[in-house]
Amino acid sequence: MRDGLSRKAGWTLAVLSLSALTGCGAPGEGGLGVGEMLLTAGTTRPPAQRVAVEDVYCPTIEVIEGGAALQVRGGEGGSVRSQIALGEIARECIGQADGSTLVRVGVEARALVGVGGSAGRYNVPILIVVKDGSTVFASRSRTVAAAIPAGQTQTTVSVVEEGIVVPASYANSFEIEVGLGGRAATGRRG
Numbered sequence: 001m002r003d004g005l006s007r008k009a010g011w012t013l014a015v016l017s018l019s020a021l022t023g024c025g026a027p028g029e030g031g032l033g034v035g036e037m038l039l040t041a042g043t044t045r046p047p048a049q050r051v052a053v054e055d056v057y058c059p060t061i062e063v064i065e066g067g068a069a070l071q072v073r074g075g076e077g078g079s080v081r082s083q084i085a086l087g088e089i090a091r092e093c094i095g096q097a098d099g100s101t102l103v104r105v106g107v108e109a110r111a112l113v114g115v116g117g118s119a120g121r122y123n124v125p126i127l128i129v130v131k132d133g134s135t136v137f138a139s140r141s142r143t144v145a146a147a148i149p150a151g152q153t154q155t156t157v158s159v160v161e162e163g164i165v166v167p168a169s170y171a172n173s174f175e176i177e178v179g180l181g182g183r184a185a186t187g188r189r190g
Helices: 002-021 034-040
Strands: 061-063 069-073 080-095 101-113 120-132 135-149 154-166 175-180
Touching: 061 080, 080 120, 080 175, 101 120, 101 135, 101 175, 120 154, 135 154
Parallel strands: 061 175
Antiparallel strands: 069 080, 080 101, 101 154, 120 135, 120 175
């Protein structure tokens, strides 16, 4: 019993000693105290982790003028063969440690078979522009294939563009635009 009690007392003393040592080290010196050295297994502080700032400016997505829908006409009497329309659009903005903003944009489009059309493959051109006035940070044009199977009249496709960086000096004033079609944004690149 006495042997168990002295082991318990020894562990208690060791814990108290370590607790006291964690506060050692002169304030403002930037060095590590003995307790911190034991906890970090070294004599230097680990590098500070970059933390993303999630409460940042993230503008509403605007649809480019004339970019909400596309129609392909042809066949008898110029009837509509197919129509493509924008569906859901979404964005995510994450502030970076350097003050810039990382933007991700998602666009959904629906392809419909018209009166003069038939099932098949349709190209859906999607344009995503992130800019501030005439300064364009990203102008990304993607064409996605929408396959409408036989017996069906519509299908949905989606695109997610990632890695768009808005510099810190524009982080509170940029715009996001999307549209159907291949109209490239004009202006200079930032």
